[in-house]
Amino acid sequence: MTELSPNHIERRRNGDRRKIGKRKKLILKWHRTLGLVSALFLVFLAITGVILNHGPALGLDGRTIDSPWLLDWYGMELRDEIISYRAGDHWLSWSDDHLFLDGRAVVERAAELNGVARTEDVIVVATLDTVYLLTREGDLIERLTGAALPGPIVRLGETADNQLIVETEAGRFAAKAGFMGWAPTELNALWSVPTPTSDPIRQKVLVDYRGEGLPWSRVLLDLHSGRLFGSWGPYVMDATAIILVILALTGLINWKRRR
Amino acid sequence: MQFCLRHCILACVMLTLALPAASAKDVYQDPSAFVADAFGGAAPEPKLLWVTRKLKPRVREILDRNLGQLRIRYWARESRTVWILDEIGKTKPITTGIVIDNGQIAQLKPLVYRESHGWEVRYPFFTDQFIGLTLNNDNKLSEHVDGISGATLSVSALKRVARLALYFDAQVSAKHD
Numbered sequence: 463m464t465e466l467s468p469n470h471i472e473r474r475r476n477g478d479r480r481k482i483g484k485r486k487k488l489i490l491k492w493h494r495t496l497g498l499v500s501a502l503f504l505v506f507l508a509i510t511g512v513i514l515n516h517g518p519a520l521g522l523d524g525r526t527i528d529s530p531w532l533l534d535w536y537g538m539e540l541r542d543e544i545i546s547y548r549a550g551d552h553w554l555s556w557s558d559d560h561l562f563l564d565g566r567a568v569v570e571r572a573a574e575l576n577g578v579a580r581t582e583d584v585i586v587v588a589t590l591d592t593v594y595l596l597t598r599e600g601d602l603i604e605r606l607t608g609a610a611l612p613g614p615i616v617r618l619g620e621t622a623d624n625q626l627i628v629e630t631e632a633g634r635f636a637a638k639a640g641f642m643g644w645a646p647t648e649l650n651a652l653w654s655v656p657t658p659t660s661d662p663i664r665q666k667v668l669v670d671y672r673g674e675g676l677p678w679s680r681v682l683l684d685l686h687s688g689r690l691f692g693s694w695g696p697y698v699m700d701a702t703a704i705i706l707v708i709l710a711l712t713g714l715i716n717w718k719r720r721r
Numbered sequence: 722m723q724f725c726l727r728h729c730i731l732a733c734v735m736l737t738l739a740l741p742a743a744s745a746k747d748v749y750q751d752p753s754a755f756v757a758d759a760f761g762g763a764a765p766e767p768k769l770l771w772v773t774r775k776l777k778p779r780v781r782e783i784l785d786r787n788l789g790q791l792r793i794r795y796w797a798r799e800s801r802t803v804w805i806l807d808e809i810g811k812t813k814p815i816t817t818g819i820v821i822d823n824g825q826i827a828q829l830k831p832l833v834y835r836e837s838h839g840w841e842v843r844y845p846f847f848t849d850q851f852i853g854l855t856l857n858n859d860n861k862l863s864e865h866v867d868g869i870s871g872a873t874l875s876v877s878a879l880k881r882v883a884r885l886a887l888y889f890d891a892q893v894s895a896k897h898d
Contacts, residue, residue, distance in 0.1 A: 571814070602790040608752030608816065608832070609805055610767065610794055642767055 486719055493712040496705050503702040510686040514679070522679035532681065533672035535690075544667050546659040547578035549585050552598070553663045554578045558671065561587060561594065565666020568600040577618025577654035579626055586626060586641075588618040588654075593628075595641060604641070612644040619651030627651040747834045749843055752805045755818040755832055756796050759803045767794045770889055783860055783884045784808070793889060801827070802893060804886040810836045810875040817879060819886035824894065826851045829883055839875030847876070856887040 517523065527533065546555040554575065555562040561569035563585070573589040580586070584603065587594040591614055593606040613630035620626055626637040627649060634651075635644035659667075681690065688695030756764040770793045772780060780788050796803040800823045807814040813835035820828040829851040831843045841847065847869060855863045862884060868876045 597791075604769075604790055604792050604794065605807075606794075607805075607807070609756050609764075640769070642769075 482719075486716070489712050489715055493709060493716065496709055496712075500702050500705040500709070503698070504706060507686065507699065507702060510682055514682055514686055517679050517682070522682065523677050525678045527676045527678060527681060528669045528672070530669065530672075533669075533676060536672075536676060538672040538676060540668065540671055544659045544664055545575060545656050546663060547575060547654055548657050549578045549580040549654075552580065552585060553660070554585070554587055555659060555663060555667050557667065560671060562667050562670065563596060563600040565663050565670055566600060567670050568596060569594055569602060575656075576615055577628075579618055579620050579654055581624070581626065586618065586637075588615045588628060590614050590616075593618075593641070606641060610641075617653050619653035621649050621651050625649065629653075747840065748832065749834065750818070750830065750832050752816065752818060752832050755830065756803050756805070759801070759818070759820045759828065760796065760798055764803075765796055765798050767796055768893070769794060770893055776892060779860060779888060780885065783888060784881055795889065795893065797893065802886075802890045804882075804889060805832070806882040806885060808878040808882045808885075810839055810878045812836065815842075815875060815878055815882075817882045819883060821886055821890040824855055824887070824890060826854045826883060826887065828852070829879065831879065836875060839869075839872035841869050841872050842875045842879055848879075851879075851883050854883065854887075856884060856891065860884060860888060862887075 513520065513522075540557045542557045544555050544557045546553055548554075553562075553564050555565065556572060556575045559571055559573070560567045561572040561575070569587075572587075572594070573591065575587060575589055577588045578586065583598065585596040585598060587596065591607060591611070593611060593615065595603040595606065597603060611630075612628065612635040613632045616629045616631065618626070618628050621636075627647060628635050628637070628644070629651075634647050634649065636647040636649065638645060684690040686699075688697070688699035691698070753764070772788055772791055772793060777787070793804070793806075802821045804819045804821070805816065806819065807816050809815070815831055815836065816833035818828070818830050818832050819826065829848050831848070834840050834843060847867075850864075850866045851862075853864075854866075857863055862880065866876070866880055
């Protein structure tokens with residue numbers, strides 16, 4: 463084995479140093495590039511993650527979204543046509559088993575409407591087997607069913623002197639005071655009929671209905687996982703997570719070398 | 722043989738599809754008839770109980786939600802009150818008739834059942850357990866009611882309406898005393 467001269471050893475040492483320096487530069491370069499590329503996603507992941515962590519405290523499940531484009535994105539469309547009636551200056555609309563007063567859902571699990579009327583302080587909404595009594599603010603006073611009705615209601619109307627009449631298969635009945643009973647009658651009534659839903663009411667119904675079904679927690683979770691951005695979204699977030707691991711490793715290597 | 726098997730499968734599929742439709746709304750007794758029966762055939766005029774701010778917290782405690790309406794209709798004569806209450810089992814309301822006599826449940830009967838499962842709660846082996854029950858100070862039933870496996874949510878719904886009817890009865894009785 464031949465002995466190496468001091469110059470030779472020095473050259474080799476310099477070569478090794480250059481090699482190490484090159485690798486160090488490469489790691490630093492990648493560390494910087496990956497950091498820059500992923501910075502936006504990392505900030506995004508961190509913010510959505512922190513918010514989701516405190517979701518219950520922030521009431522994210524209870525709060526809903528009414529942004530039309532976001533709701534459209536989720537494909538939250540009403541299944542049924544919106545059917546509306548006028549009751550004085552109020553709009554009563556029905557769609558997807560929901561009853562809306564002036565575009566705001568006030569009753570769930572309501573059947574299709576058969577008529578609407580308004581007394582001095584009560585809004586009366588009739589379906590085949592239920593009569594809903596609402597305040598003008600939309601609070602449900604009472605739900606009249608079965609024993610409280612003269613029979614399945616075909617239509618609802620008012621006489622000229624504002625007496626409320628329902629038509630059933632067994633004939634016509636007039637509501638007693640306070641809706642505490644029904645008396646058979648032969649009186650003629652002006653029957654309540656549907657009216658085309660105005661655009662503002664349609665918009666309010668859509669926003670209210672859709673908002674009911676899309677909590678903030680759902681959207682934030684889909685943002686965090688990337689699902690909101692389509693089928694490639696989760697892969698982008700996966701890539702960001704992998705980059706985060708690489709950043710941690712390259713950072714550790716750099717730190718160790720500096721020591 | 723293969724023809725026969727095909728028909729059997731088709732019949733099974735049709736039966737399966739028909740079953741939920743058949744159980745979409747089962748009326749065991751018309752609510753008006755239930756009220757009339759509870760008073761020996763002639764129901765008195767209905768009365769109203771307003772669910773005031775004072776009653777609301779207890780109602781919420783019993784139902785684990787707000788009642789969602791401002792007044793409740795009931796029928797009363799002497800020591801007897803009758804209540805027709807709707808409560809959701811799993812997804813749809815069960816209409817139940819409850820007769821309270823002297824602060825005790827005299828009868829509890831599901832009248833209209835709309836759920837696809839849990840209809841066993843209609844049978845006397847279950848509903849008879851409620852007879853004679855009262856309400857404790859903490860708004861619980863005085864005795865344990867055995868559940869039915871596969872009908873847990875319907876059983877819970879009926880327990881809630883039983884408690885609610887007893888609570889409402891106590892309110893209207895207190896008003897008359």
